[in-house]
Amino acid sequence: MEIKMLDLTKIFVSKDKREVHAVDHVDLTIPSGKLIGLLGPSGCGKSTTLYLLAGLLRQTQGQIYFGEDEVSDMPPEKRGIGLVFQNYALYPHMTVRENILFPLENLKVEKEEAKKRTIEMAQLVGLGEMLDRKPKELSGGQQQRVAIARALVKKPRVLLLDEPLSNLDARLRLQTREEIKRIQRETKITTVFVTHDQEEAMSISDEIVVMKDGVIQQMGEPQHVYDHPQNLFVAQFLGTPQINVFNGVVKNKKIYVNDMFISKTTLEDQTVKVGVRPEGFIVDLEKKSEFKFEIDLVETIGRDTTLIIEVPGNEGGLLDKITFKAIVDASLKIKAGDWVHFNIKPEKMYLFDLEGKLLK
Ligand SMILES: Nc1ncnc2c1ncn2[C@@H]1O[C@H](COP(=O)(O)OP(=O)(O)OP(=O)(O)O)[C@@H](O)[C@H]1O
Ligand SMILES: [Mg+2]
Structure with a gap:
């Protein structure tokens, strides 16, 4: 019925x-x-x-x-x-x-x-x-x-x-x-x-x-x-851990978070929210990616390792302090204090406007 x-x-x-x-x-x-x-x-x-x-x-x-x-x-x-x-x-x-x-x-x-x-x-x-x-x-x-x-x-x-x-x-x-x-x-x-x-x-x-x-x-x-x-x-x-949300900017068809280049886009210049699912990070072993952080905490459960990263806000107030989580393969043996460079899987990244509406 x-x-x-x-x-x-x-x-x-x-x-x-x-x-x-x-x-x-x-x-x-x-x-x-x-x-x-x-x-x-x-x-x-x-x-x-x-x-x-x-x-x-x-x-x-x-x-x-x-x-x-x-x-x-x-x-x-x-x-x-x-x-x-x-x-x-x-x-x-x-x-x-x-x-x-x-x-x-x-x-x-x-x-x-x-x-x-x-x-x-x-x-x-x-x-x-x-x-x-x-x-x-x-x-x-x-x-x-x-x-x-x-x-x-x-x-x-x-x-x-x-x-x-x-x-x-x-x-x-x-x-x-x-x-x-x-x-x-x-x-x-x-x-x-x-x-x-x-x-x-x-x-x-x-x-x-x-x-x-x-x-x-x-x-x-x-x-x-x-x-x-x-x-x-x-x-x-939807999803645990929750999707990570970064404050980002689009400038000249490129997306930046904390001045670090993340990826290209077709969007016009604007301020955006960048959502990345925890499983959307790929550890860049060649360390070429600009998107890098010092790891604060590592939790390994079974085959998954969760990297927990505290990002300090910037002083201008454009970027909030956030904690984000990345789920990566446990075999990488990452420890707290390591610097890790990330690439992002495009299908796990979403851009939203400041009202939270998905940008196509
Ligand atoms: N009899 C009522 N009189 C006045 N307000 C009410 C009444 N019943 C519900 N509300 C209000 O309506 C809104 C929706 O309530 P509802 O019980 O449908 O939420 P819910 O999604 O089932 O939440 P929960 O997950 O806590 O059960 C709430 O703001 C609640 O305070
Ligand atoms: Mg209810």
């Missing part, structure tokens, strides 16, 4: 009459059968978007469609949605079976059918053997899978997940996210997965939507958005 949001806007008015544009003129189409990761920093409007889709909040402006069906004014129970929250409280006194079955009791589904679907859902989430346990006899990840089964048992048209893994420890988080991916693939239910964790969104999603201040910044396949960010915010939000 395709989800379409047209000019979707939610304005909250606080007690002192200030307006918060939590969701700001969002036009977004979520393709049928896909798992979409809705991603952005705290307060950017992810949950509000989800609650608008669910009907738990009423939009200030705009429309929502599920397929051809406009649901903008429909109450939540009519929309055909399954919802899973961060702490989706299960009923502690009920067994897994009773918890999963519960939503069907209000729907007047025939008893035998309800039982059958409950077992199917428990099997789908890998809890077929645990139907008679109580929630407290399950791990956090298993409890969250019960919540997912309970959300799916009504055969919703869309599945909405709001930070469903946040309460799990690192290992369970990984396992449960693989499980969600599998369940989504098997059921092919259109799913919106909200998270502020970029790595989680990148790994689980068919497409990610990056949001900031209620506004969609970019949508696309995770790797594509990582490789082709449309602005500095998106570039900085």
Whole structure:
């Protein structure tokens, strides 16, 4: 079921009459059968978007469609949605079976059918053997899978997940996210997965939507958005370590950082932000490159070495002091105090204007 949001806007008015544009003129189409990761920093409007889709909040402006069906004014129970929250409280006194079955009791589904679907859902989430346990006899990840089964048992048209893994420890988080991916693939239910964790969104999603201040910044396949960010915010939000950002200048078709030549460009003379992914540095063993730094710290983990470099700002104030990270091959045996010359892989470098817009 395709989800379409047209000019979707939610304005909250606080007690002192200030307006918060939590969701700001969002036009977004979520393709049928896909798992979409809705991603952005705290307060950017992810949950509000989800609650608008669910009907738990009423939009200030705009429309929502599920397929051809406009649901903008429909109450939540009519929309055909399954919802899973961060702490989706299960009923502690009920067994897994009773918890999963519960939503069907209000729907007047025939008893035998309800039982059958409950077992199917428990099997789908890998809890077929645990139907008679109580929630407290399950791990956090298993409890969250019960919540997912309970959300799916009504055969919703869309599945909405709001930070469903946040309460799990690192290992369970990984396992449960693989499980969600599998369940989504098997059921092919259109799913919106909200998270502020970029790595989680990148790994689980068919497409990610990056949001900031209620506004969609970019949508696309995770790797594509990582490789082709449309602005500095998106570039900085995706990837660990973060993309490095240098203040640079373009002069006579050449880009300089701290007066060191970096590369050629076709851009006109101007001040720019130069973004370089940590994996975009090549150590120039012949030491021909002008772009050189003294290494402050070296961290080696497995086959990668991270070089950490403090660049002092210049006195005119044009260049900020920055710390940047370069990931290089551990076999180079670089030590703190070494001077290293770098070349930059062109496909790992991005130029932005001072507002953060990508310069073509
Ligand atoms: N009921 C409300 N009344 C007033 N302002 C609200 C209300 N709910 C949310 N907001 C504001 O709307 C903005 C978006 O909030 P939202 O909960 O959607 O963010 P989020 O992206 O889910 O953040 P998080 O990652 O912290 O969960 C925030 O500035 C928040 O303070
Ligand atoms: Mg939220």
